[in-house]
Amino acid sequence: MEFKELFPVWNQLTQAQQETLEKAATLHHFEKGARIHSGSGDCVGLLLISKGLLRVFTCTEEGREITLYRLFERDLCLFSASCMLHSLQMDVYVEAEESTAAYLIPPQIYQKLMTSSLPIANYTNELMASRFSEVMWLLDQVLSKSFDARLAAFLLEERDVEGRDDLHITHDQIARHLGSAREVVSRMLKHFQAEGLTETARGTILLKNCEGLERLAGTARR
């Protein structure tokens, strides 16, 4: 898809602003698994996703990963340009969960546009509020939910993303999404299997009873 079809508030920009953006944005392709952004020291720029799926996550001090949110087609990733937001001191990582095509906007260009375009400044505010909201939801999950509910919610979300009941995902990958350990995931999946909710075979997790998983996930799903 063309840049101007993807960029939010495009029609509210002046012609000069549109030209600046279109000239500065470059299309990049990332292989599945590619690390695109690593922590606050890294400032690659803003990513506007044309096709694919990115995962935004953070690492705890002990090196555990936990997924903050995922970005789909048309989503704009702010945190790959952490240098742009001085107050933001968190170490956030971005990687391609699928083969992804994204436009990269240099942070200086976007920053300059933010100080000259009210629509862009206000769009950025909305975006930040929305991501903030997702992280608050996650915090609530971590504080409130037992691990079985979180795992059930994750498997169902994964099903929505993949569009199929047999998920090609390892226990280790799930652990990294949920900020847990592989052993904990394996133990819980064994329990799920005993309950007839899932079945694990040859690197695949088959969701056998989605209603049961829904019940378990309860209000854990957004």
Next chain:
Amino acid sequence: MEFKELFPVWNQLTQAQQETLEKAATLHHFEKGARIHSGSGDCVGLLLISKGLLRVFTCTEEGREITLYRLFERDLCLFSASCMLHSLQMDVYVEAEESTAAYLIPPQIYQKLMTSSLPIANYTNELMASRFSEVMWLLDQVLSKSFDARLAAFLLEERDVEGRDDLHITHDQIARHLGSAREVVSRMLKHFQAEGLTETARGTILLKNCEGLERLAGTARR
């Protein structure tokens, strides 16, 4: 302190914008313990703190409170105007931790200024990024830290806020700050006392070995 001395980016506003703001802002006094804002349904407006201390917290589904951050003199509280930010769906509560004087800015006025003043829009962005960063830090704490380190860090922070070594705070209040249960706090403080770190007497917690607490808190402190 006068409103114009407190409001950020005041000098970057037009005279008309300054007049609008000054006319709309009203000074309010809140007693210690007063609930100022309750969740996303409530939209009292933005609070600009002239004197005092506000606590911003969220509640888990089981009703446990956890402090997100505190707001001091000159701080602007965005989330008391949750209606302003459509994407923000989290239930955040604000209460006066001390007797507080704050200017209240009606959300419609602020919102209108955001769409007409780039300095205000960009200041709001910075503010949101900064609060976001604090919540990310908290998430990391919850995921990474053992409870003893979090409690030690909290006691030291409380000492900074109060400016004294004997803290007038109940175990229940601490539990609500840390999203824990009173029993857990009491048990840990008993352990701290046995270690010679603190001493509990007549509703007071005396910090006896701040170096020891610092060591325990480790990198848990900001």
